[in-house]
Amino acid sequence: MAIKFKRVNYIYQGMDGTPFRALKDINLTIEEKGEFITLIGETGSGKSTLVQHMNALIKPTSGQVEIYGIKIEETKKKSSKIKLNPLRQKIGLVFQFPDYQLFEETVERDIMFGPMNFGISKEEAKKRAKEVIQLVGLETGYLERSPFNLSGGEKKRVSIAGILAMEPDILVLDEPTSGLDPKGRDELLELFLSIHNKLNNTVLIITHDMNTVYQYASRVLVMNDGNLVFDGKPIDLFASPKLSSWNLDKPDLIDLCDKLSERLNITFENYPKDLEKVVARIKAGYHE
Ligand SMILES: Nc1ncnc2c1ncn2[C@@H]1O[C@H](COP(=O)(O)OP(=O)(O)OP(=O)(O)O)[C@@H](O)[C@H]1O
Ligand SMILES: [Mg+2]
Numbered sequence: 001m002a003i004k005f006k007r008v009n010y011i012y013q014g015m016d017g018t019p020f021r022a023l024k025d026i027n028l029t030i031e032e033k034g035e036f037i038t039l040i041g042e043t044g045s046g047k048s049t050l051v052q053h054m055n056a057l058i059k060p061t062s063g064q065v066e067i068y069g070i071k072i073e074e075t076k077k078k079s080s081k082i083k084l085n086p087l088r089q090k091i092g093l094v095f096q097f098p099d100y101q102l103f104e105e106t107v108e109r110d111i112m113f114g115p116m117n118f119g120i121s122k123e124e125a126k127k128r129a130k131e132v133i134q135l136v137g138l139e140t141g142y143l144e145r146s147p148f149n150l151s152g153g154e155k156k157r158v159s160i161a162g163i164l165a166m167e168p169d170i171l172v173l174d175e176p177t178s179g180l181d182p183k184g185r186d187e188l189l190e191l192f193l194s195i196h197n198k199l200n201n202t203v204l205i206i207t208h209d210m211n212t213v214y215q216y217a218s219r220v221l222v223m224n225d226g227n228l229v230f231d232g233k234p235i236d237l238f239a240s241p242k243l244s245s246w247n248l249d250k251p252d253l254i255d256l257c258d259k260l261s262e263r264l265n266i267t268f269e270n271y272p273k274d275l276e277k278v279v280a281r282i283k284a285g286y287h288e
Helices: 047-052 085-090 107-117 122-135 140-144 152-164 182-199 210-216 234-238 252-264 275-285
Strands: 003-013 019-030 036-040 062-067 070-072 091-094 170-174 203-206 219-224 227-232
Touching (some): 047 203, 107 122, 122 140, 182 203, 227 234, 252 275
8 A cells, every 4th residue: 555545634724824624534545556546526625735734745634634645634744754755656647737847947857856856866866857848748859948928838847847747656746638739638638547557557637528537437536515526437436326426527429429329228237438439339239
């Protein structure tokens, strides 16, 4: 077990001093290997707050997060002295808003910062920067540019490259494909999947796209109003009658199957994962 949440609560202190409980009694375990997890839930449900606990960027107000055996809790004064650097290298977190992550003068220096901070030599960091920039779909010419003069999608890719360069054991991505065009989104999702397949490391992606959940995830977590309300297989989530009460949509393919079943009086024993199977099912089971 790499990350374990035990009854974690998190309270934000608002500008006017009003407390806001963003996480409510969260219990959750995440393994280092083998999982491709999506974290979903409506806006403001606590997703970003939850993942910021995973590399101790914020500490629980009460309860405990254990990361690779290191216990992080607010009440323990000592935990502020714990060396968090090794944890941050093991669990790479890509922020929802790339502007929070980018700060160096050039893209290259920005990408090199993380690895060098964790003791990698300058030459090796330079080499990694050249590799990862291409992995995220940008040409090496971008390395010389300022991260501040890039488009939103380019910034997003650079911030992902910076985390990939640290070669974390667990990759946590807060809405990595928001603001990208459909082709860019698919390319990046395929990249995360290929990293996962190659290294068998756990990848956790926050998304609002149910197709991503259905097509890619082995496990899905649902946040609703600060509560973790679902932790299981995507197929069980989308069959759940509670789906709409959490303000979640169905993936396109499941929606199509449900509409076809209604109109044409055919049933799908298992929801198919690609359109060809839907077509085959209709051909097999429906005659006017
Ligand atoms: N710094 C802060 N101070 C006070 N309240 C905050 C702060 N950051 C977040 N919140 C509140 O905590 C709740 C959870 O926020 P969080 O960013 O975790 O939601 P989210 O699920 O990631 O939403 P989104 O899908 O919009 O990114 C929201 O209601 C938000 O208004
Ligand atoms: Mg968020």
